[in-house]
Amino acid sequence: ETGVTQTPRHLVMGMTNKKSLKCEQHLGHNAMYWYKQSAKKPLELMFVYSLEERVENNSVPSRFSPECPNSSHLFLHLHTLQPEDSALYLCASSQDYHTGWYGYTFGSGTRLTVV
Amino acid sequence: AQSVTQLGSHVSVSEGALVLLRCNYSSSVPPYLFWYVQYPNQGLQLLLKYTTGATLVKGINGFEAEFKKSETSFHLTKPSAHMSDAAEYFCAVSVEGGETSGSRLTFGEGTQLTVNP
Numbered sequence: 001e002t003g004v005t006q007t008p009r010h011l012v013m014g015m016t017n018k019k020s021l022k023c024e025q026h027l028g029h030n031a032m033y034w035y036k037q038s039a040k041k042p043l044e045l046m047f048v049y050s051l052e053e054r055v056e057n058n059s060v061p062s063r064f065s066p067e068c069p070n071s072s073h074l075f076l077h078l079h080t081l082q083p084e085d086s087a088l089y090l091c092a093s094s095q096d097y098h099t100g101w102y103g104y105t106f107g108s109g110t111r112l113t114v115v
Numbered sequence: 116a117q118s119v120t121q122l123g124s125h126v127s128v129s130e131g132a133l134v135l136l137r138c139n140y141s142s143s144v145p146p147y148l149f150w151y152v153q154y155p156n157q158g159l160q161l162l163l164k165y166t167t168g169a170t171l172v173k174g175i176n177g178f179e180a181e182f183k184k185s186e187t188s189f190h191l192t193k194p195s196a197h198m199s200d201a202a203e204y205f206c207a208v209s210v211e212g213g214e215t216s217g218s219r220l221t222f223g224e225g226t227q228l229t230v231n232p
Contacts, residue, residue: 042224098212101147101166104220106158
């Protein structure tokens, strides 16, 4: 049990579908992150939330829409995706956005396949 | 801004042999250093971290790493490899954030470890 739970674990969606990825943490952390991990590419930080406020958006296409309704939950809403969006999407949390020594706790990821 | 370089995207060792995964960092202020492991289709799991104090850090699964400031390195070692150690390993660095800036965890590109029987 990592303390960060992602659902679903696997998702296959068509390019015209709308789906959402969910992330939940029970660690009392104040910051949450979305990462994209594609084969043979470095980890890509997509979004950062601190105390439910989006503080970083790293040039992510608008077909990805994050939502953080409270400090324990993070969503990634997906619509009209492209095949190149197929990847492992990782959620992470940290104790505090400004604290460097803690590191991040990761969920197990959602393997997304766009067909 | 800080950065991490992992030397060798693939490392192959025999079961029972020494594991050495190399990581060098760049930071203008004292860094915090981390090693994470990722098994296929899983998230990243923290192996160990250096924050302050003792420079030799012990982690889970028999791994350890030594912070060498003069060499700006944080290499990961394990005396005897096991088949279950086969995975991808990520080195990461962060620094303390300021009042208006966050603390970014910057990852290396990863090293895939293969353990041969």
